[in-house]
Amino acid sequence: MIRWMRQLRIAFGTSFLWLICLIYFTQGFRSFVWTAVSYLLKDRLKLSPSSSQFVSSVAFFPWSIKPLYGILSDCVPIKGRRRIPYLMIATVLSLFPWLILGQDSSIRSSRVPLMVFLTVQNLGSAMADVVVDAMIAEAVRFERASFAGDLQSISWMTMALGGIFGSLLGGYALANLKIENIFLLFAVLPSVQLLSCILVKENVVGSRDLHEYPTSNNSSGANGNITDLDSDSYSDKKSKTSTSRRKKNKKGGQKRSNISDKFQNHEKHGSLVSQWFGSLKMATYSLARAFRQPIIIRPMTWFFLALVTIPNLSTIMFYYQTEFLNLESSFLGTVRVVGWLGLMLGTYIYNCYLKRMKLRTILLWTHVGLSLVSLLDMILVSRANVAFGIPDKVMVLFGSALGDAINQFKFMPFMILSGQLCPPGIEGTLFALFMSINNLGSTLGSFVGAGLASALNISSGSFDDLFRGIGIQVICTFIPLAFLFLIPKQATGLSA
Secondary structure, three states: OHHHHHHHHHHHOHHHHHHHHHHHHHHHHHHHHHHHHHHHHHHHOOOOHHHHHHHHHHHOHHHHHHHHHHHHHHHOOEOOEOOHHHHHHHHHHHHHHHHHHHHOHHHHOOHHHHHHHHHHHHHHHHHHHHHHHHHHHHHHHHOOHHHHHHHHHHHHHHHHHHHHHHHHHHHHHHHHOOHHHHHHHHOHHHHHHHHHHOOOOOOOOOHHHHOOOOOOOOOOOOOOOOOOOOHHHHHHHHHHHHHHHHHHOHHHHHHHHHHHHHHHHHHOOOOHHHHHHHHHHHHHHHHHHHHOOHHHHHHHHHHHHHHHOOOOOHHHHHHHHHHHOOOOHHHHHHHHHHHHHHHHHHHHHHHHHHOOOEHHHHHHHHHHHHHHHHHHHHHHHHOHHHHOOOOHHHHHHHHHHHHHHHHHHHHHHHHHHHHHHOOOOOHHHHHHHHHHHHHHHHHHHHHHHHHHHHHOOOEOOEOOOHHHHHHHHHHHOOHHHHHHHHOOOOOEOOOO
């Protein structure tokens, strides 16, 4: 392990590795402060479950427009630099909301201002996520491509480590600290991140680099690359299909070249602003043209429908667990840790046993498994577990671990298809678009869940119809199965 870290340090530099690890640790550690936000919405603002879920859904919307940040940082350099200035802006956006919320009680006590500040904070976090992915992509492309999988692994490990520590300490902090102090305490991490940005040097790009849409923002970031799952198999598959793809896309490539030439000729004598505009226009055109391809839009449509058609009742279940079951915050922190462990277990099982199966089969049984997890919630709400002598805490812990593990069986195919369907040249931004589709689907699913809770009059202290709501969720789990024809028939975890 020490030798491996030393090799990475020699290849990329101490300051770069420190910044990457710090950013991903902070992303995982966000569970520390967002646990406090959940209790703030419930206990201080006295919001109903549906209102609380609505506020959270709006606050997380910036994660649904990640391609905009990627295109902006690619096409509009700040003082000749594409990454570090945007990373510093993102860090400031994610830092100051916590400082203000930690000091101003009037904002913490008002729903709309609180929602605005939480949205700004997520804007900064989402932008930092995109930029750091691009930095990793450029590092492995220009320096040591053989370390791509290693850099991704250390990014995922630090994020998981941050998630585990954040979940454990978040529950403990709620039991011993005021919520405003938790906000201020968390602000230490983005503050250190802002200072760390100064230590990383970035090369200045020339104006001629703006004429073409950059290809450096590829899918080798920690939230973007799936080639480490089975890089040799994917490489073989890619080499076998590249010749046929070139033949099919020869005319399309000539058209893109002509369009690119037009932009370049138009911008040759233009101002810097016109160059930026032309670069943005070319990037948007390339992204839209690639996304319109049936082989891309069909599977992405399925994954979007799989999230939108199933109402997300997680916030409602949080209210039920804290108000009806009286589960303490420290235990719920442990539940989140178990969820992280379940996610890791699901990733391990998928890589070892499922990646050679057809994706349609995996997704079919995954949704069957998700319906069974929802049935466990129905047993918990009906109190049938008490009749059999099964404690509530055991049900919650087991349901969390099982649910996150099974959800990973659906997320991994999404990652695989996303990575393999990205055409050369715009891998990073198109992959960010895929992830945004996933985030937007989750957000809309939360809106649907909030609407369902409101329609069933589920409120704080009134959970009479929660059993029926979960039953509707179980039924909705099978709706996406009717659209599995959108997934490529022969696609597996090794080939699309």
